[in-house]
Amino acid sequence: MSSLTNILYFQAGLGILANTFLLCFYTFTILGHRSKPMDLISCQLTFAHISFLLTGGDNWLAVILESLNIENDFKCKAIFYISRVMRGLSICITCLLSVSQAVTISPHTSLLAKFKHKLKTYIIYAVFYIWFFNFLVSSHMLFYVGAFNNVSETNQMRVTKSCSLFLMNYIISGLIFTVTTFRDVFLVGVMLITNAYIVIILFRHQRHCKHLHSIRHLRVSPEKRATQTILLLVVFFVVMYWVEIIISSTSLLLWMYDPVILTVQKLVVTAYPTITPLVQISSDKRVINVLKNLQSKHTHIYIKYYV
Numbered sequence: 001m002s003s004l005t006n007i008l009y010f011q012a013g014l015g016i017l018a019n020t021f022l023l024c025f026y027t028f029t030i031l032g033h034r035s036k037p038m039d040l041i042s043c044q045l046t047f048a049h050i051s052f053l054l055t056g057g058d059n060w061l062a063v064i065l066e067s068l069n070i071e072n073d074f075k076c077k078a079i080f081y082i083s084r085v086m087r088g089l090s091i092c093i094t095c096l097l098s099v100s101q102a103v104t105i106s107p108h109t110s111l112l113a114k115f116k117h118k119l120k121t122y123i124i125y126a127v128f129y130i131w132f133f134n135f136l137v138s139s140h141m142l143f144y145v146g147a148f149n150n151v152s153e154t155n156q157m158r159v160t161k162s163c164s165l166f167l168m169n170y171i172i173s174g175l176i177f178t179v180t181t182f183r184d185v186f187l188v189g190v191m192l193i194t195n196a197y198i199v200i201i202l203f204r205h206q207r208h209c210k211h212l213h214s215i216r217h218l219r220v221s222p223e224k225r226a227t228q229t230i231l232l233l234v235v236f237f238v239v240m241y242w243v244e245i246i247i248s249s250t251s252l253l254l255w256m257y258d259p260v261i262l263t264v265q266k267l268v269v270t271a272y273p274t275i276t277p278l279v280q281i282s283s284d285k286r287v288i289n290v291l292k293n294l295q296s297k298h299t300h301i302y303i304k305y306y307v
Contacts, residue, residue, distance in 0.1 A: 004260070004263045004264070004267070005263060007267065008263060008266055008267055008270070011267065011271070011274050012053045012270050012274070015049065015270060015273050015274030016050055018274070018277035018278055019273065019276075019277045020046075021277070021281070022042070022046045022277045022280060022281065022287070025286075025287055025290065026039050026040075026043035026046065027043060030043060037100060037104070037120045038097065038100060038101065038104070038226065040120070040123055041093060041096055041097045041100060041123060042097070042280065044093050044127055045094065045276070048089040048093060049086075049090065049273035049276060049277070051082055051086045052083060052086035052087060052273055053273050053274070055082045055083040055086065072146075072147035072162050072163070073146045073147040075162075076145050076146055076147055076162065076163035076164075077141065077142050077146065079163070080141045080145040080163065081138060081139075081141040081142055081145070084138040084141050085135055085138045087269070088138060088183070089130065089131065089134050090237075090272070090273065091184060091237070092130045092134065092183075092187060093127070093130065094191065094233065094234060094237050095187040095188075095191050098190070098191045098194045098234050100123060101194075101198065101226065101227055101230045102201075103115050103116060104116070105198065105201055105202075105227055106201065107201070140172070144166045145164070145165055146163070146166065147163065147164070184241070188241065191234050191237075191238065195231055195234050195235070198227055198230075198231060199231070202224065202228075225285075226284075229280065229284075232279060233276055233279060236272060236275060240268055240272045241272075244268045244269050247261065247264065247265045247268065
C-alpha cells in the first residue's frame with residue numbers, strides 16, 4: 001500500500017511540475033501576442049490539470065488546509081468540489097481541443113472551413129460556457145460530501161481517511177448520474193467522431209503528398225505533428241476514462257471503502273493530467289526551442305563562472 005501511495009505522489013508531483021512549466025509558457029505566449037488558437041485551450045487544460053492534481057489525489061491541498069487549521073467539513077467540500085469541476089473541465093477542454101484541431105486542418109471545401117476565420121472568438125465563448133457549466137453541474141458536491149462521521153456509517157461511504165460521500169435521494173442521484181453520463185458519453189462520442197475525421201484528412205493528405213514527392217523527402221509539418229499529438233492524447237484519455245469509470249462504478253455498487261482500490265483509482269485518474277504535458281512538451285517545437293535556449297544559457301553561465 002505504501003509503495004502505491006509513493007507512486008501516486010511521484011506521479012502527481014511530476015504532473016504538477018510539467019503542467020506548471022507549460023502554463024507559464026502558454027501564458028507568456030498569449031500575453032506576447034504570438035499565440036495560436038490552440039494555445040488558449042492548452043492553457044486552460046494545463047491549469048485544470050494542475051488544480052486536479054492538487055485535489056484529485058487528496059494530496060497537497062489537503063495538507064495546506066490542515067496546516068491552516070481549517071475544519072474537516074469545509075476541507076472535504078472544497079477538495080472534492082474543485083476536483084470534480086476540474087475533472088469535468090478536463091474532458092470538456094480535451095473535446096474542444098479535438099474539435100478545434102479538426103476545424104484547423106479541414107480543407108477549404110468542407111463545411112467546417114467557415115469557422116476558421118473566427119475560431120479564436122468561438123474558443124473564448126466555448127471556454128466561458130464550459131467553466132460555467134461544470135461549476136453548476138458539480139455543485140451537488142457541496143451538499144453531499146463532508147467530514148467522515150463514525151456515528152452513522154450506513155448513510156455514508158468513506159472515500160478518504162477524513163471525508164465521506166453521503167447517501168443521496170434516488171431522484172437527485174438519478175438526475176446527477178443522467179446529466180454527467182450524458183455529458184461524458186456525448187463528449188467522448190464527439191472526440192471519437194472528430195478523431196476519425198482527422199485521421200481521414202491526414203490519410204488523404206499523405207496520399208496526395210506521395211504523388212508529388214518521394215517518400216524520402218516528406219517532412220512532418222507542424223500542423224500534422226500537432227494533429228498527431230492531439231490524436232494520441234484523445235485516445236489515451238478515452239482509455240483512461242473508461243478504466244476509471246469501471247473502478248468507480250464498482251466502488252459505488254459495493255458501497256465500501258477500500259484503500260487499495262481507491263489508490264489505484266487515483267493512479268488511473270491522475271495518469272492523463274500527468275502524461276498530457278509530457279507529450280505536449282516533446283511534440284511542440286516552440287517548447288523544445290525554449291528548453292534548448294535555457295540549456296545553452298545554463299551551460300554558458302557554468303562555463304563562465306566555473307571554467
